[in-house]
Amino acid sequence: MKMGDWLIFAIFALIMWGLWGFFPKLATNYISPKSALIFEVIGALVVGVVVLIVVGFKPEIHSKGITFALLTGIAGTLGALFFLYAISRGKASVVVTTTALYPIITIMLAFLILKEPVSLKQGVGMIFALTAIMLLSG
Known part of the structure; x- marks a missing residue:
């Protein structure tokens, strides 16, 4: 796969997740977090239905x-x-910023369960990320 094959999708994901991180602040200025979650789920359902209908996608079935x-x-x-x-x-x-550090959890689980190696660079990055949380929240 060439860089361009995945890069455009990664950029779209970046933009959508940026909006996903911003819109809730506006929503919870007017409604409770529980109410906002219900409407967020409805929004996700709309996207799912559109994908099923427009793309003609048929989900694969496998128990795991x-x-x-x-x-x-x-x-x-x-x-x-x-x-x-x-x-x-x-x-x-x-x-x-704090919640965007979720890859630390993924890296640790991949290391412990999937036996994926953690490089020195990744380890240092996780330490910097945790330091960033302390600096931002303090």
């Missing part, structure tokens, strides 16, 4: 794949709820 996909939805939705509570009480810049 479905289990992990459902766990992804549960973890993501609970994360979104906690994010909404955090952003309704804190500064968007600090909350978004």
Whole structure:
């Protein structure tokens, strides 16, 4: 796969996630985090239906794949709820920066469960990331 094959999608994801980190601050100025989560889920459902209809996608069926996909939805939705509570009480810049460090969890789980190596560079990056949280929240 060439760089251009994935880069445009990564840029679109970056933009969408940037908006995803910003819109909740506006939403929770007017409605509770629980209410915001319900409307966020409705928005996600709309995207899912559009993908199913417009693209003509038929989901694949595999018990382990479905289990992990459902766990992804549960973890993501609970994360979104906690994010909404955090952003309704804190500064968007600090909350978004803190929660954007989620790859640290992914790297640690990949190391412990999937036995993926952690490079010195990644280890130093995680230390810097944790230091950033302390500096931003202090």
